[in-house]
Amino acid sequence: xxxxxxxxxxxxxxxxxxxxxxxxxxxxxxxxxxxxxxxxxxxxxxxxxxxxxxxxxxxxxxxxxxxxxxxxxxxxxxxxxxxxxxxxxxxxxxxxxxxxxxxxxxxxxxxxxxxxxxxxxxxxxxxxxxxxxxxxxxxxxxxxxxxxxxxxxxxxxxxxxxxxxxxxxxxxxxxxxxxxxxxxxxxxxxxxxxxxxxxxxxxxxxxxxxxxxxxxxxxxxxxxxxxxxxxxxxxxxxxxxxxxxxxxxxxxxxxxxxxxxxxxxxxxxxxxxxxxxxxxxxxxxxxxxxxxxxxxxxx
Numbered sequence: 224x225x226x227x228x229x230x231x232x233x234x235x236x237x238x239x240x241x242x243x244x245x246x247x248x249x250x251x252x253x254x255x256x257x258x259x260x261x262x263x264x265x266x267x268x269x270x271x272x273x274x275x276x277x278x279x280x281x282x283x284x285x286x287x288x289x290x291x292x293x294x295x296x297x298x299x300x301x302x303x304x305x306x307x308x309x310x311x312x313x314x315x316x317x318x319x320x321x322x323x324x325x326x327x328x329x330x331x332x333x334x335x336x337x338x339x340x341x342x343x344x345x346x347x348x349x350x351x352x353x354x355x356x357x358x359x360x361x362x363x364x365x366x367x368x369x370x371x372x373x374x375x376x377x378x379x380x381x382x383x384x385x386x387x388x389x390x391x392x393x394x395x396x397x398x399x400x401x402x403x404x405x406x407x408x409x410x411x412x413x414x415x416x417x418x419x420x421x422x423x424x425x426x427x428x429x430x431x432x433x434x435x436x437x438x439x440x441x442x443x444x445x446x447x448x449x450x451x452x453x454x455x456x457x458x459x460x461x462x463x464x465x466x467x468x469x470x471x472x473x474x475x476x477x478x479x480x481x482x483x484x485x486x487x488x489x490x491x492x493x494x495x496x497x498x499x500x501x502x503x504x505x506x507x508x509x510x511x512x513x514x515x516x517x518x519x520x521x522x
Contacts (some may be wrong), residue, residue, distance in 0.1 A: 227269050233295055235262035236274060240277045241291045243282045253363035317343035320502045324366035326350035337506055344502060364503050365492040370485040371427040378492040381507065384514060386462035386487045391476040395455035397476060405481045410434045413457040415448045416441050426460060428484040460484045
């Protein structure tokens with residue numbers, strides 16, 4: 224039977240099964256939606272059974288579809304690993320690199336420089352400060368921030384940059400707010416937190432300590448958090464390098480607590496396959512090298 228089935232039919236079915244959408248599967252595979260639909264139809268026709276049930280509202284897998292997906296997934300992964308292993312013998316770097324990363328100037332410069340050096344690489348880059356795991360399907364590499372332990376996932380996490388952090392406040396805020404000296408005190412004062420990233424609530428400190436803080440100012444930007452802290456809108460956790468000038472000139476005060484905040488870490492996440500994609504490995508080497516040139520702290 225295998226001689227009657229094309230590999231692309233199986234790959235299209237696999238993507239549709241994971242996405243439960245022809246449109247999303249097509250975006251992942253970067254082929255027209257009509258092609259994906261035709262591939263699945265041809266696969267079902269040659270097998271003589273339904274793999275996916277379609278309705279106007281949703282799509283669900285049949286028992287046969289679930290069995291096929293579970294059976295072929297290890298095989299397609301093994302084929303891909305074999306091809307990746309062989310590709311290591313090639314001299315040129317090429318292909319489509321799909322990345323999710325924060326919209327930061329230094330990262331923009333680095334990824335542009337990488338593509339300038341490797342003209343046979345085509346790039347698709349989406350910007351998210353803290354992408355959720357369901358958003359990662361179809362990408363080769365994800366750069367994201369974290370404080371403390373990362374949640375378990377099927378991705379390999381490589382530490383790229385680690386920034387020591389501190390709690391700061393403006394002199395104006397401290398004129399009418401009691402100076403916190405402990406984590407218990409911090410839970411009673413106004414704080415600036417993230418809206419949806421880094422598990423903005425609770426705040427995380429070293430030694431796996433966490434506290435719930437009071438916050439009426441939530442933002443997904445370190446620059447906005449710093450600006451709010453300077454205006455006296457609350458206490459903020461900021462990377463030391465981002466607020467050292469303000470600490471030195473007195474416009475922000477570093478708060479001495481009985482525990483330090485967890486470091487802010489930029490992680491690179493990529494598939495846990497046996498052989499990392501050559502383009503991913505090359506980009507990570509380029510990223511780390513460039514960060515060293517910029518005198519940023521790296522792992």
